[in-house]
Amino acid sequence: MIAITDPRIEEYLMRLAPEEDPYVQEMEQLARERRFPIVDRLVGRLLYLLTRLRQPQLVVELGSGFGYSTWWFARAISITGKVVMTDHDQENIDYARRIFQETGLADRIEFRVGNALTIGRDYDNIDLLFIDVDKQDYRQAAEIMLPRLAKNALIIADNALWYGRVAEGNDDPETRGIAEFNRFMFARRDFFTTILPLRDGVLLSYKYG
Amino acid sequence: MIAITDPRIEEYLMRLAPEEDPYVQEMEQLARERRFPIVDRLVGRLLYLLTRLRQPQLVVELGSGFGYSTWWFARAISITGKVVMTDHDQENIDYARRIFQETGLADRIEFRVGNALTIGRDYDNIDLLFIDVDKQDYRQAAEIMLPRLAKNALIIADNALWYGRVAEGNDDPETRGIAEFNRFMFARRDFFTTILPLRDGVLLSYKYG
Numbered sequence: 001m002i003a004i005t006d007p008r009i010e011e012y013l014m015r016l017a018p019e020e021d022p023y024v025q026e027m028e029q030l031a032r033e034r035r036f037p038i039v040d041r042l043v044g045r046l047l048y049l050l051t052r053l054r055q056p057q058l059v060v061e062l063g064s065g066f067g068y069s070t071w072w073f074a075r076a077i078s079i080t081g082k083v084v085m086t087d088h089d090q091e092n093i094d095y096a097r098r099i100f101q102e103t104g105l106a107d108r109i110e111f112r113v114g115n116a117l118t119i120g121r122d123y124d125n126i127d128l129l130f131i132d133v134d135k136q137d138y139r140q141a142a143e144i145m146l147p148r149l150a151k152n153a154l155i156i157a158d159n160a161l162w163y164g165r166v167a168e169g170n171d172d173p174e175t176r177g178i179a180e181f182n183r184f185m186f187a188r189r190d191f192f193t194t195i196l197p198l199r200d201g202v203l204l205s206y207k208y209g
Numbered sequence: 210m211i212a213i214t215d216p217r218i219e220e221y222l223m224r225l226a227p228e229e230d231p232y233v234q235e236m237e238q239l240a241r242e243r244r245f246p247i248v249d250r251l252v253g254r255l256l257y258l259l260t261r262l263r264q265p266q267l268v269v270e271l272g273s274g275f276g277y278s279t280w281w282f283a284r285a286i287s288i289t290g291k292v293v294m295t296d297h298d299q300e301n302i303d304y305a306r307r308i309f310q311e312t313g314l315a316d317r318i319e320f321r322v323g324n325a326l327t328i329g330r331d332y333d334n335i336d337l338l339f340i341d342v343d344k345q346d347y348r349q350a351a352e353i354m355l356p357r358l359a360k361n362a363l364i365i366a367d368n369a370l371w372y373g374r375v376a377e378g379n380d381d382p383e384t385r386g387i388a389e390f391n392r393f394m395f396a397r398r399d400f401f402t403t404i405l406p407l408r409d410g411v412l413l414s415y416k417y418g
C-alpha cells in the first residue's frame with residue numbers, strides 16, 4: 001500500500017481548521033469506533049467547497065453510509081436545494097434521520113433505503129452526483145447515472161485511487177472496478193475528468209454543456 | 210522535506226490523461242529545462258475544472274511566469290471572460306504573448322509586466338484570484354486583493370504547504386510568509402477556506418456572498 005498523504009501534513013491541516021460542529025465530531029467519532037469508511041474531514045471540506053461553487057439544486061449520493069458526506073453537501077446547498085441520500089442499511093439511514101432532524105437540515109434531504117443503483121434511476125436533472133458504493137459497482141453506477149445528469153453537472157467519486165492499488169495494478173475485483181471506472185470516465189470526451197490524490201483519491205468530472 | 214505525493218500515483222494519473230496539446234507540452238518542457246516552478250499538470254487540470262465550475266468573467270493571476278497556469282484558466286473561461294496575467298519579468302510575458310497568439314487565445318488575456326501587487330489594484334469585481342508570487346508576499350497580496358473580489362469569488366493560492374515546511378514549522382521568511390497567509394485566510398469568517406495536499410498544497414477559499 002502507498003501512503004497518500006503524510007500524517008504531519010494532515011495534522012497541520014486539521015489544526016488550521018478546527019471543527020466546532022458537535023454533529024461532525026460525533027459522526028467522526030462513530031466512524032472511528034466502528035471503523036466505518038467515511039470520507040475524511042479534508043474531503044468533506046472539499047465537497048463543501050465544490051458544492052458552493054456548483055450551486056446545485058439536486059445532489060444525488062450513491063452510498064451515503066450514516067450521512068457524514070451527506071452533512072457536507074446539505075450544509076453547502078441553498079435552502080431550495082435537495083440532497084438524496086441512499087444506503088442499503090436501514091440503521092444508517094435511521095441514524096442520519098435523527099442527526100439531520102436535530103441539526104434542522106432534514107427538510108433538505110431525502111432519506112432512501114435500498115440499492116443505490118436502483119434508487120438512482122428515480123432522479124433526473126442531477127446537478128451533482130456523488131459515488132461511494134461498493135467499488136465493483138462504480139462503472140455500472142456511472143453508466144446508469146450519466147444520462148440522468150443536468151447541464152454542467154459535476155460528478156465526484158471517492159476512492160478513485162483505492163489505497164494506491166490502482167497504481168500498483170492489483171487484480172482483485174475492487175481494484176479492477178475502480179480502474180475500469182477511471183478509464184471509462186477519462187475516455188468520455190463530453191466530460192472533463194481529473195483525480196485529486198487527496199486521501200484515497202477523489203475523481204472529479206465536469207460535464208461540458 | 211516531506212514528499213507529498215507518491216511518484217507511482219503521479220505516474221498513474223499522467224497515464225490516465227495524456228496531454229495532446231503541443232503548447233502544454235512545450236511549456237512543460239521549458240519548465241523542466243529552466244527548472245522553472247510551474248504548477249504541474251494535475252494542479253493545472255484542477256484549475257481548469259474549478260474555473261469551469263465558477264464560470265468567472267474576470268480572472269486575475271498574481272505571478273503568471275511564462276503562462277502555464279494562465280493557459281489552463283484561458284482554456285476554461287467563456288469567450289466573454291478575461292484573464293489578467295502578471296509577471297515582473299518582461300521575457301516571461303513576451304513568451305506568453307507569442308504562445309497565446311499562436312493558440313488563438315490572446316484576446317482573452319491581458320498581458321501585464323510589473324509588480325503584481327501593484328497591477329492587481331487596477332482591477333475590481335474579480336471572480337477568481339490566483340496567487341503565485343514570492344512567498345513572503347502572500348499575506349500582503351491577500352490584504353490588497355480581498356476588497357477587490359466579486360460576490361462568491363474563488364481564491365486559489367499555490368504552494369500553501371511549501372514543500373511541507375509549514376507543517377515542520379520552519380522559520381525562514383518564505384515558510385513564515387505562507388504560514389501567516391494560511392492563518393490569515395482561515396481566520397476570515399467571510400470565506401470558506403481549505404487546503405488540498407495536492408503537489409505543493411493548493412489553498413482554495415470561497416467567498417460567502
Ligand SMILES: C[S@@+](CC[C@H](N)C(=O)[O-])C[C@H]1O[C@@H](n2cnc3c(N)ncnc32)[C@H](O)[C@@H]1O
Pocket residue numbers: 037038039062063064065066067068069070086087088089092114115116117132133134137
Ligand atoms: C464508504 S461507505 C459511505 C460513506 C459515506 N459516503 C461518507 O463518506 O460518510 C459506503 C456505504 O455505501 C453502502 N452501499 C454500498 N453499495 C451500496 C449499494 N449498491 N446501494 C446502497 N448502499 C450501498 C454501504 O452500506 C456503506 O454504508
Ligand SMILES: C[S@@+](CC[C@H](N)C(=O)[O-])C[C@H]1O[C@@H](n2cnc3c(N)ncnc32)[C@H](O)[C@@H]1O
Pocket residue numbers: 246247248271272273274275276277278279295296297298301323324325326341342343346
Ligand atoms: C511560481 S512562478 C509562477 C508560475 C505560474 N503561476 C505557473 O504555474 O505557470 C512565480 C512567478 O511570479 C513572478 N513574481 C514573483 N513575485 C512577483 C511580483 N510581486 N510581481 C510580479 N511577478 C512576480 C516571478 O518572476 C515568477 O515568474
